[in-house]
Amino acid sequence: MLSKTIKFTDTSLPSFTPNKQESSFSPLFSAHFLQKLIAELVGTYYLIFAGCAAIAVNAQHNNTVTLIGIALVWGLVIMVLVYTLGHISAHFNPAVTIALASCKRFPLNQLPAYITVQVIGSTLASATLRLLFDLNNDVCSKKHDVFLGSSPSGSDLQAFVMEFIITGFLMLVVCAVTTAKRTTEELEGLIIGATVTLNVIFAGEVTGASMNPARSLGPALVWGCYKGIWIYLLSPTLGAVSAAWIYKMLSSTQKTEPEFSNTASSHKRVTDLPL
Template sequence: MAEISGGNGNHGVVLNVNGEANHNPPPSESKSKDSDIRFSVPFMQKLMAEVVGTYFLIFAGCASVVVNVNNDKVVSLPGISIVWGLAVMVLVYSVGHISGAHFNPAVTIAFATCKRFPLKQVPAYISAQVLGSTMAAGTLRLLFSGPHDVFAGTSPQGSDLQAFVVEFIITFYLMFVISGVATDNRAIGELAGLAVGATVLLNVMFAGPITGASMNPARSLGPAIVSNHYKGIWIYLTSPVLGAVSGAWVYNMVRYTDKPLREITKSASFLKSSRNCG
């Protein structure tokens, strides 16, 4: 999940009546430029990538849950975990270079708090992610509706406190990994999708039976809206966000060091990528 920069960073130079360069255009023009950046074609393409990516992520992941229930547990917990992990991995490689492959409001907010994502673009990204999730849940509801209708969302299987803590920890872990592989130029960037997908797989494997292993407010909100099932929804809207923000900030704290690179790690694979370090 690569870091995304907002706008193209280019600012025009306006000439005054004497033909001299004026680097401070009128307020109205500045406002127009900001509007163009916010609603530019590339930004709309990013939003489209987030909608489509979130749709396929939720469709694949939640479909594995529904099919597992409707077909005598044929998919199983390991299978569901693998589906979620593979879905994240292939989508990161598919659209990560377009939108950053967030697919998760918690990730978007965490990046924004670290100033690695434009704050003004956060509402649009979150809206795109929730839209994609809701559309996916709606599709599954149409395909698998019947006497054995299955809720594809998430709900606590124990106490609310247990669910809150588990969601915080697994989202912290996920965002810590994302920050490491996607924002640190000492990491092997080509393996970002594999690392993030594997983290999701691990989290779903042990936390799925407890909370559904959401780690993603959009993942929980979409199915909840479609099924009108809001049990414990406040947990899935708050805990992942807090966990993601904490994970991003903790990684930023351990990222910086005065030690030479060779003292940070002795890993051969790490050192091979040191030529890319800034």
Template sequence: MTPKMPRLHPPLSLVISTKRPLIAELFATYFLVFAGCGAITVNIDKKNLVGQTGIAIVWGSAVMVMVYTVGHVSGAHINPAVTIAFASCKRFPWKQVPGYVIAQILASTLATGTLRLILSGKHDHFVGNSPPGSDLQSLAMETIITFYLMFVITSVATDDRATGQLAGVAIGSTVVLNAMFAGPISGASMNPARSIGPAVVWNEYKGLWVYILGPTVGAIGGAWAYNTLRFIDKPLKEIMKGESQQ
């Protein structure tokens, strides 16, 4: 009889290497939601000490930091709507979408669960999203502001003619702008994972569909809109060189 060969397991370093993008998305989304929802909790506890502007700055700054931190590892999607939008226009493989989305939602759930565990008792406030007015109003707002956000992301992340070094600043600033004016209207989620995590932790699902459908539709629209405008793939320096020779 031929002896059975021992089953070989891939080395831990190889497993980690192949899962690095998912680990990066997990960490980045966790820190984003922990910081943003933490700011909301502090603002409630301290009677509007942080304020709407402060909360918007925290969300935008957290996005900017994570883009620069893990952008080179996973692309720093930190948002299921962004992942799906990139895949819809063939800028990201569909086979990787489920893993990214699961990592992002899991991270958001863990982050809000951590906040609820730390800030228990009188500090326990629901930090999820539910439409302040009608569902339709919030749906329209979430769709539009996520369209705007994804339009910017697609430009700075996929077009060589854009200034890639400033991608984090551009994306973070867009989040700040959207959150400042849309926060009181819809909550300015722009991210299904950001809304799903708190909903699961607090078991509050009222209007959650708005924050899944709106950002997803808006992100797909924003990605396709910019790709429609991108009528040439040449870098800016080649375009300028060609014009100077005419």
């Protein structure tokens, strides 16, 4: 979520009202599927725009927003988007979409389209910010330039492990609050947003707390800076997939928790998890 200065990820959630007739072989290009893609595109755009705009403002105005402020922006925008678009689709994060597909919670044939629109949304938001703010072009070679993408402050290993842990934590929370009966749907956005805020506070200065391949890839494409990009594509994806499978194993041992379905039309509060 943070940039080279302070960067955040972002995150997306699943749609909370899945179509019960949708399966792993559901037809593409239907009106319902198009609505989902539009929701993912719009949601990812606003997620990256709001979070990265906070970073840009903070960098250009003597750190007036602060790390805590940036963390709150990322958490609040995720919360708002979940409540606004969650009934349609609210992943906003390729790592979340891939994790759900790996557990058969999401149609595999829709995966390429979802990832494509998520990356497009992030890229468009990054391009908008580059036009709005006076940001230097050669960000990779100039120490004091503001880069709104993701860049490790320490070693690659440190960044990889941190992104793996925080994305796994986020995915675990998403699975828990959208499937368990302990929380109501009205609290899902708040809890997920709080988790994003928490992750950014302690990991933002280390890796930028991306937790989202699209959040890192969009700015990288716009600024042409790909240093360490493999970390932000691979680590969050592995972290999210691992957490989804861990929760699947945990929930299957408790009869009070709904188990993952063998079809793409899983539990109504998990099918289209955002992250």
